[in-house]
Amino acid sequence: MAILKYFSRVLPARRPIGVRDLEHALAKNEFVFYYQPEWDLKTGQILGLEALVRWNSPTRGLVAPMEFIPLMERSGLINKFTPLLLEQTLRDLNLIHRAGFGTLTMSINISVVQLKDISFVSIIQKYLNKYKIAPQFLECELTESVEMHGHPLEERSLQALQALRIPISIDDFGTAYSSFGHLKRVDAYKLKIDRDFVINLFNDIKNEKIVRMIIQLGHSLGLMVLAEGIETPEQEQWLLANGCDAGQGFWFSRPLPLDLLLPFLKKHTGAAPARTPAKKPAAAKARKKPAAPKKRAPRKK
Numbered sequence: 001m002a003i004l005k006y007f008s009r010v011l012p013a014r015r016p017i018g019v020r021d022l023e024h025a026l027a028k029n030e031f032v033f034y035y036q037p038e039w040d041l042k043t044g045q046i047l048g049l050e051a052l053v054r055w056n057s058p059t060r061g062l063v064a065p066m067e068f069i070p071l072m073e074r075s076g077l078i079n080k081f082t083p084l085l086l087e088q089t090l091r092d093l094n095l096i097h098r099a100g101f102g103t104l105t106m107s108i109n110i111s112v113v114q115l116k117d118i119s120f121v122s123i124i125q126k127y128l129n130k131y132k133i134a135p136q137f138l139e140c141e142l143t144e145s146v147e148m149h150g151h152p153l154e155e156r157s158l159q160a161l162q163a164l165r166i167p168i169s170i171d172d173f174g175t176a177y178s179s180f181g182h183l184k185r186v187d188a189y190k191l192k193i194d195r196d197f198v199i200n201l202f203n204d205i206k207n208e209k210i211v212r213m214i215i216q217l218g219h220s221l222g223l224m225v226l227a228e229g230i231e232t233p234e235q236e237q238w239l240l241a242n243g244c245d246a247g248q249g250f251w252f253s254r255p256l257p258l259d260l261l262l263p264f265l266k267k268h269t270g271a272a273p274a275r276t277p278a279k280k281p282a283a284a285k286a287r288k289k290p291a292a293p294k295k296r297a298p299r300k301k
Helices: 019-028 069-075 078-098 120-130 152-163 179-185 195-199 205-220 233-241 258-268 281-286
Strands: 031-040 046-057 061-063 105-110 138-142 168-173 190-193 224-227
Touching: 019 046, 019 069, 019 078, 031 078, 031 258, 046 078, 046 258, 069 078, 078 105, 078 120, 078 258, 120 152, 152 168, 152 179, 190 195, 190 205, 195 205, 205 224, 205 233
Parallel strands: 046 105, 105 138, 138 168, 168 190, 190 224
Antiparallel strands: 031 046, 046 061
């Protein structure tokens, strides 16, 4: 009797990312930046861009931020990353403004760990001056990965940012650490609804209620409300109908490197975003063609 043997190739597990890996990545400047547009839901205009970092590792490929940023924060390497972040994003914003898109803002993610760095705000000022960017065009998105404790250095940095008139927004609102604590401590101008609520908007009636509540809360405090993770026209329409001010997500545009972003802006700035049409061919065919203009009677001489 023949015996068949099956062999499965066991792939070695990828080694976890360590501090030394990130130190090497910082030394070699292996980080790349992509930019995702933020859209005004009412007008369809591009308001600004959010900078999203990826680690372009020679051995791991493109590594998403959630795989290395938490380790940077725990190890303190995030403060060594700050100059690199500002150098690249503000240099690119300078190029974007010079290309004719001078009203667009640039949002960067910052953490409480960075706020505790006594040199954080002065580093921001250095690169704003270097690339001749007015402070109001740089937005700092405060993430909720680390809890705020009202540390004196946190308060000092926030006050310095506000004195410079750098807008502050609260990112991923409704998740992680106390969003309401951030609202109390931070003089924010914008709330960003976490993408998980938006992606699962129609999967649970509670999500709809939570998103509606966040929109109402933000407006009651005089804040702009932006929804992250919009992926369908139905989500966009629901958010617009419920008063959400702005949005971002794959329905509008994927994050783009600078060389692809500039042509995209030239195509879409000043016009409504060219989204992928909803799959409703029957409804599209049902639209009536505009009637041909009636011929005018010849004018009597």
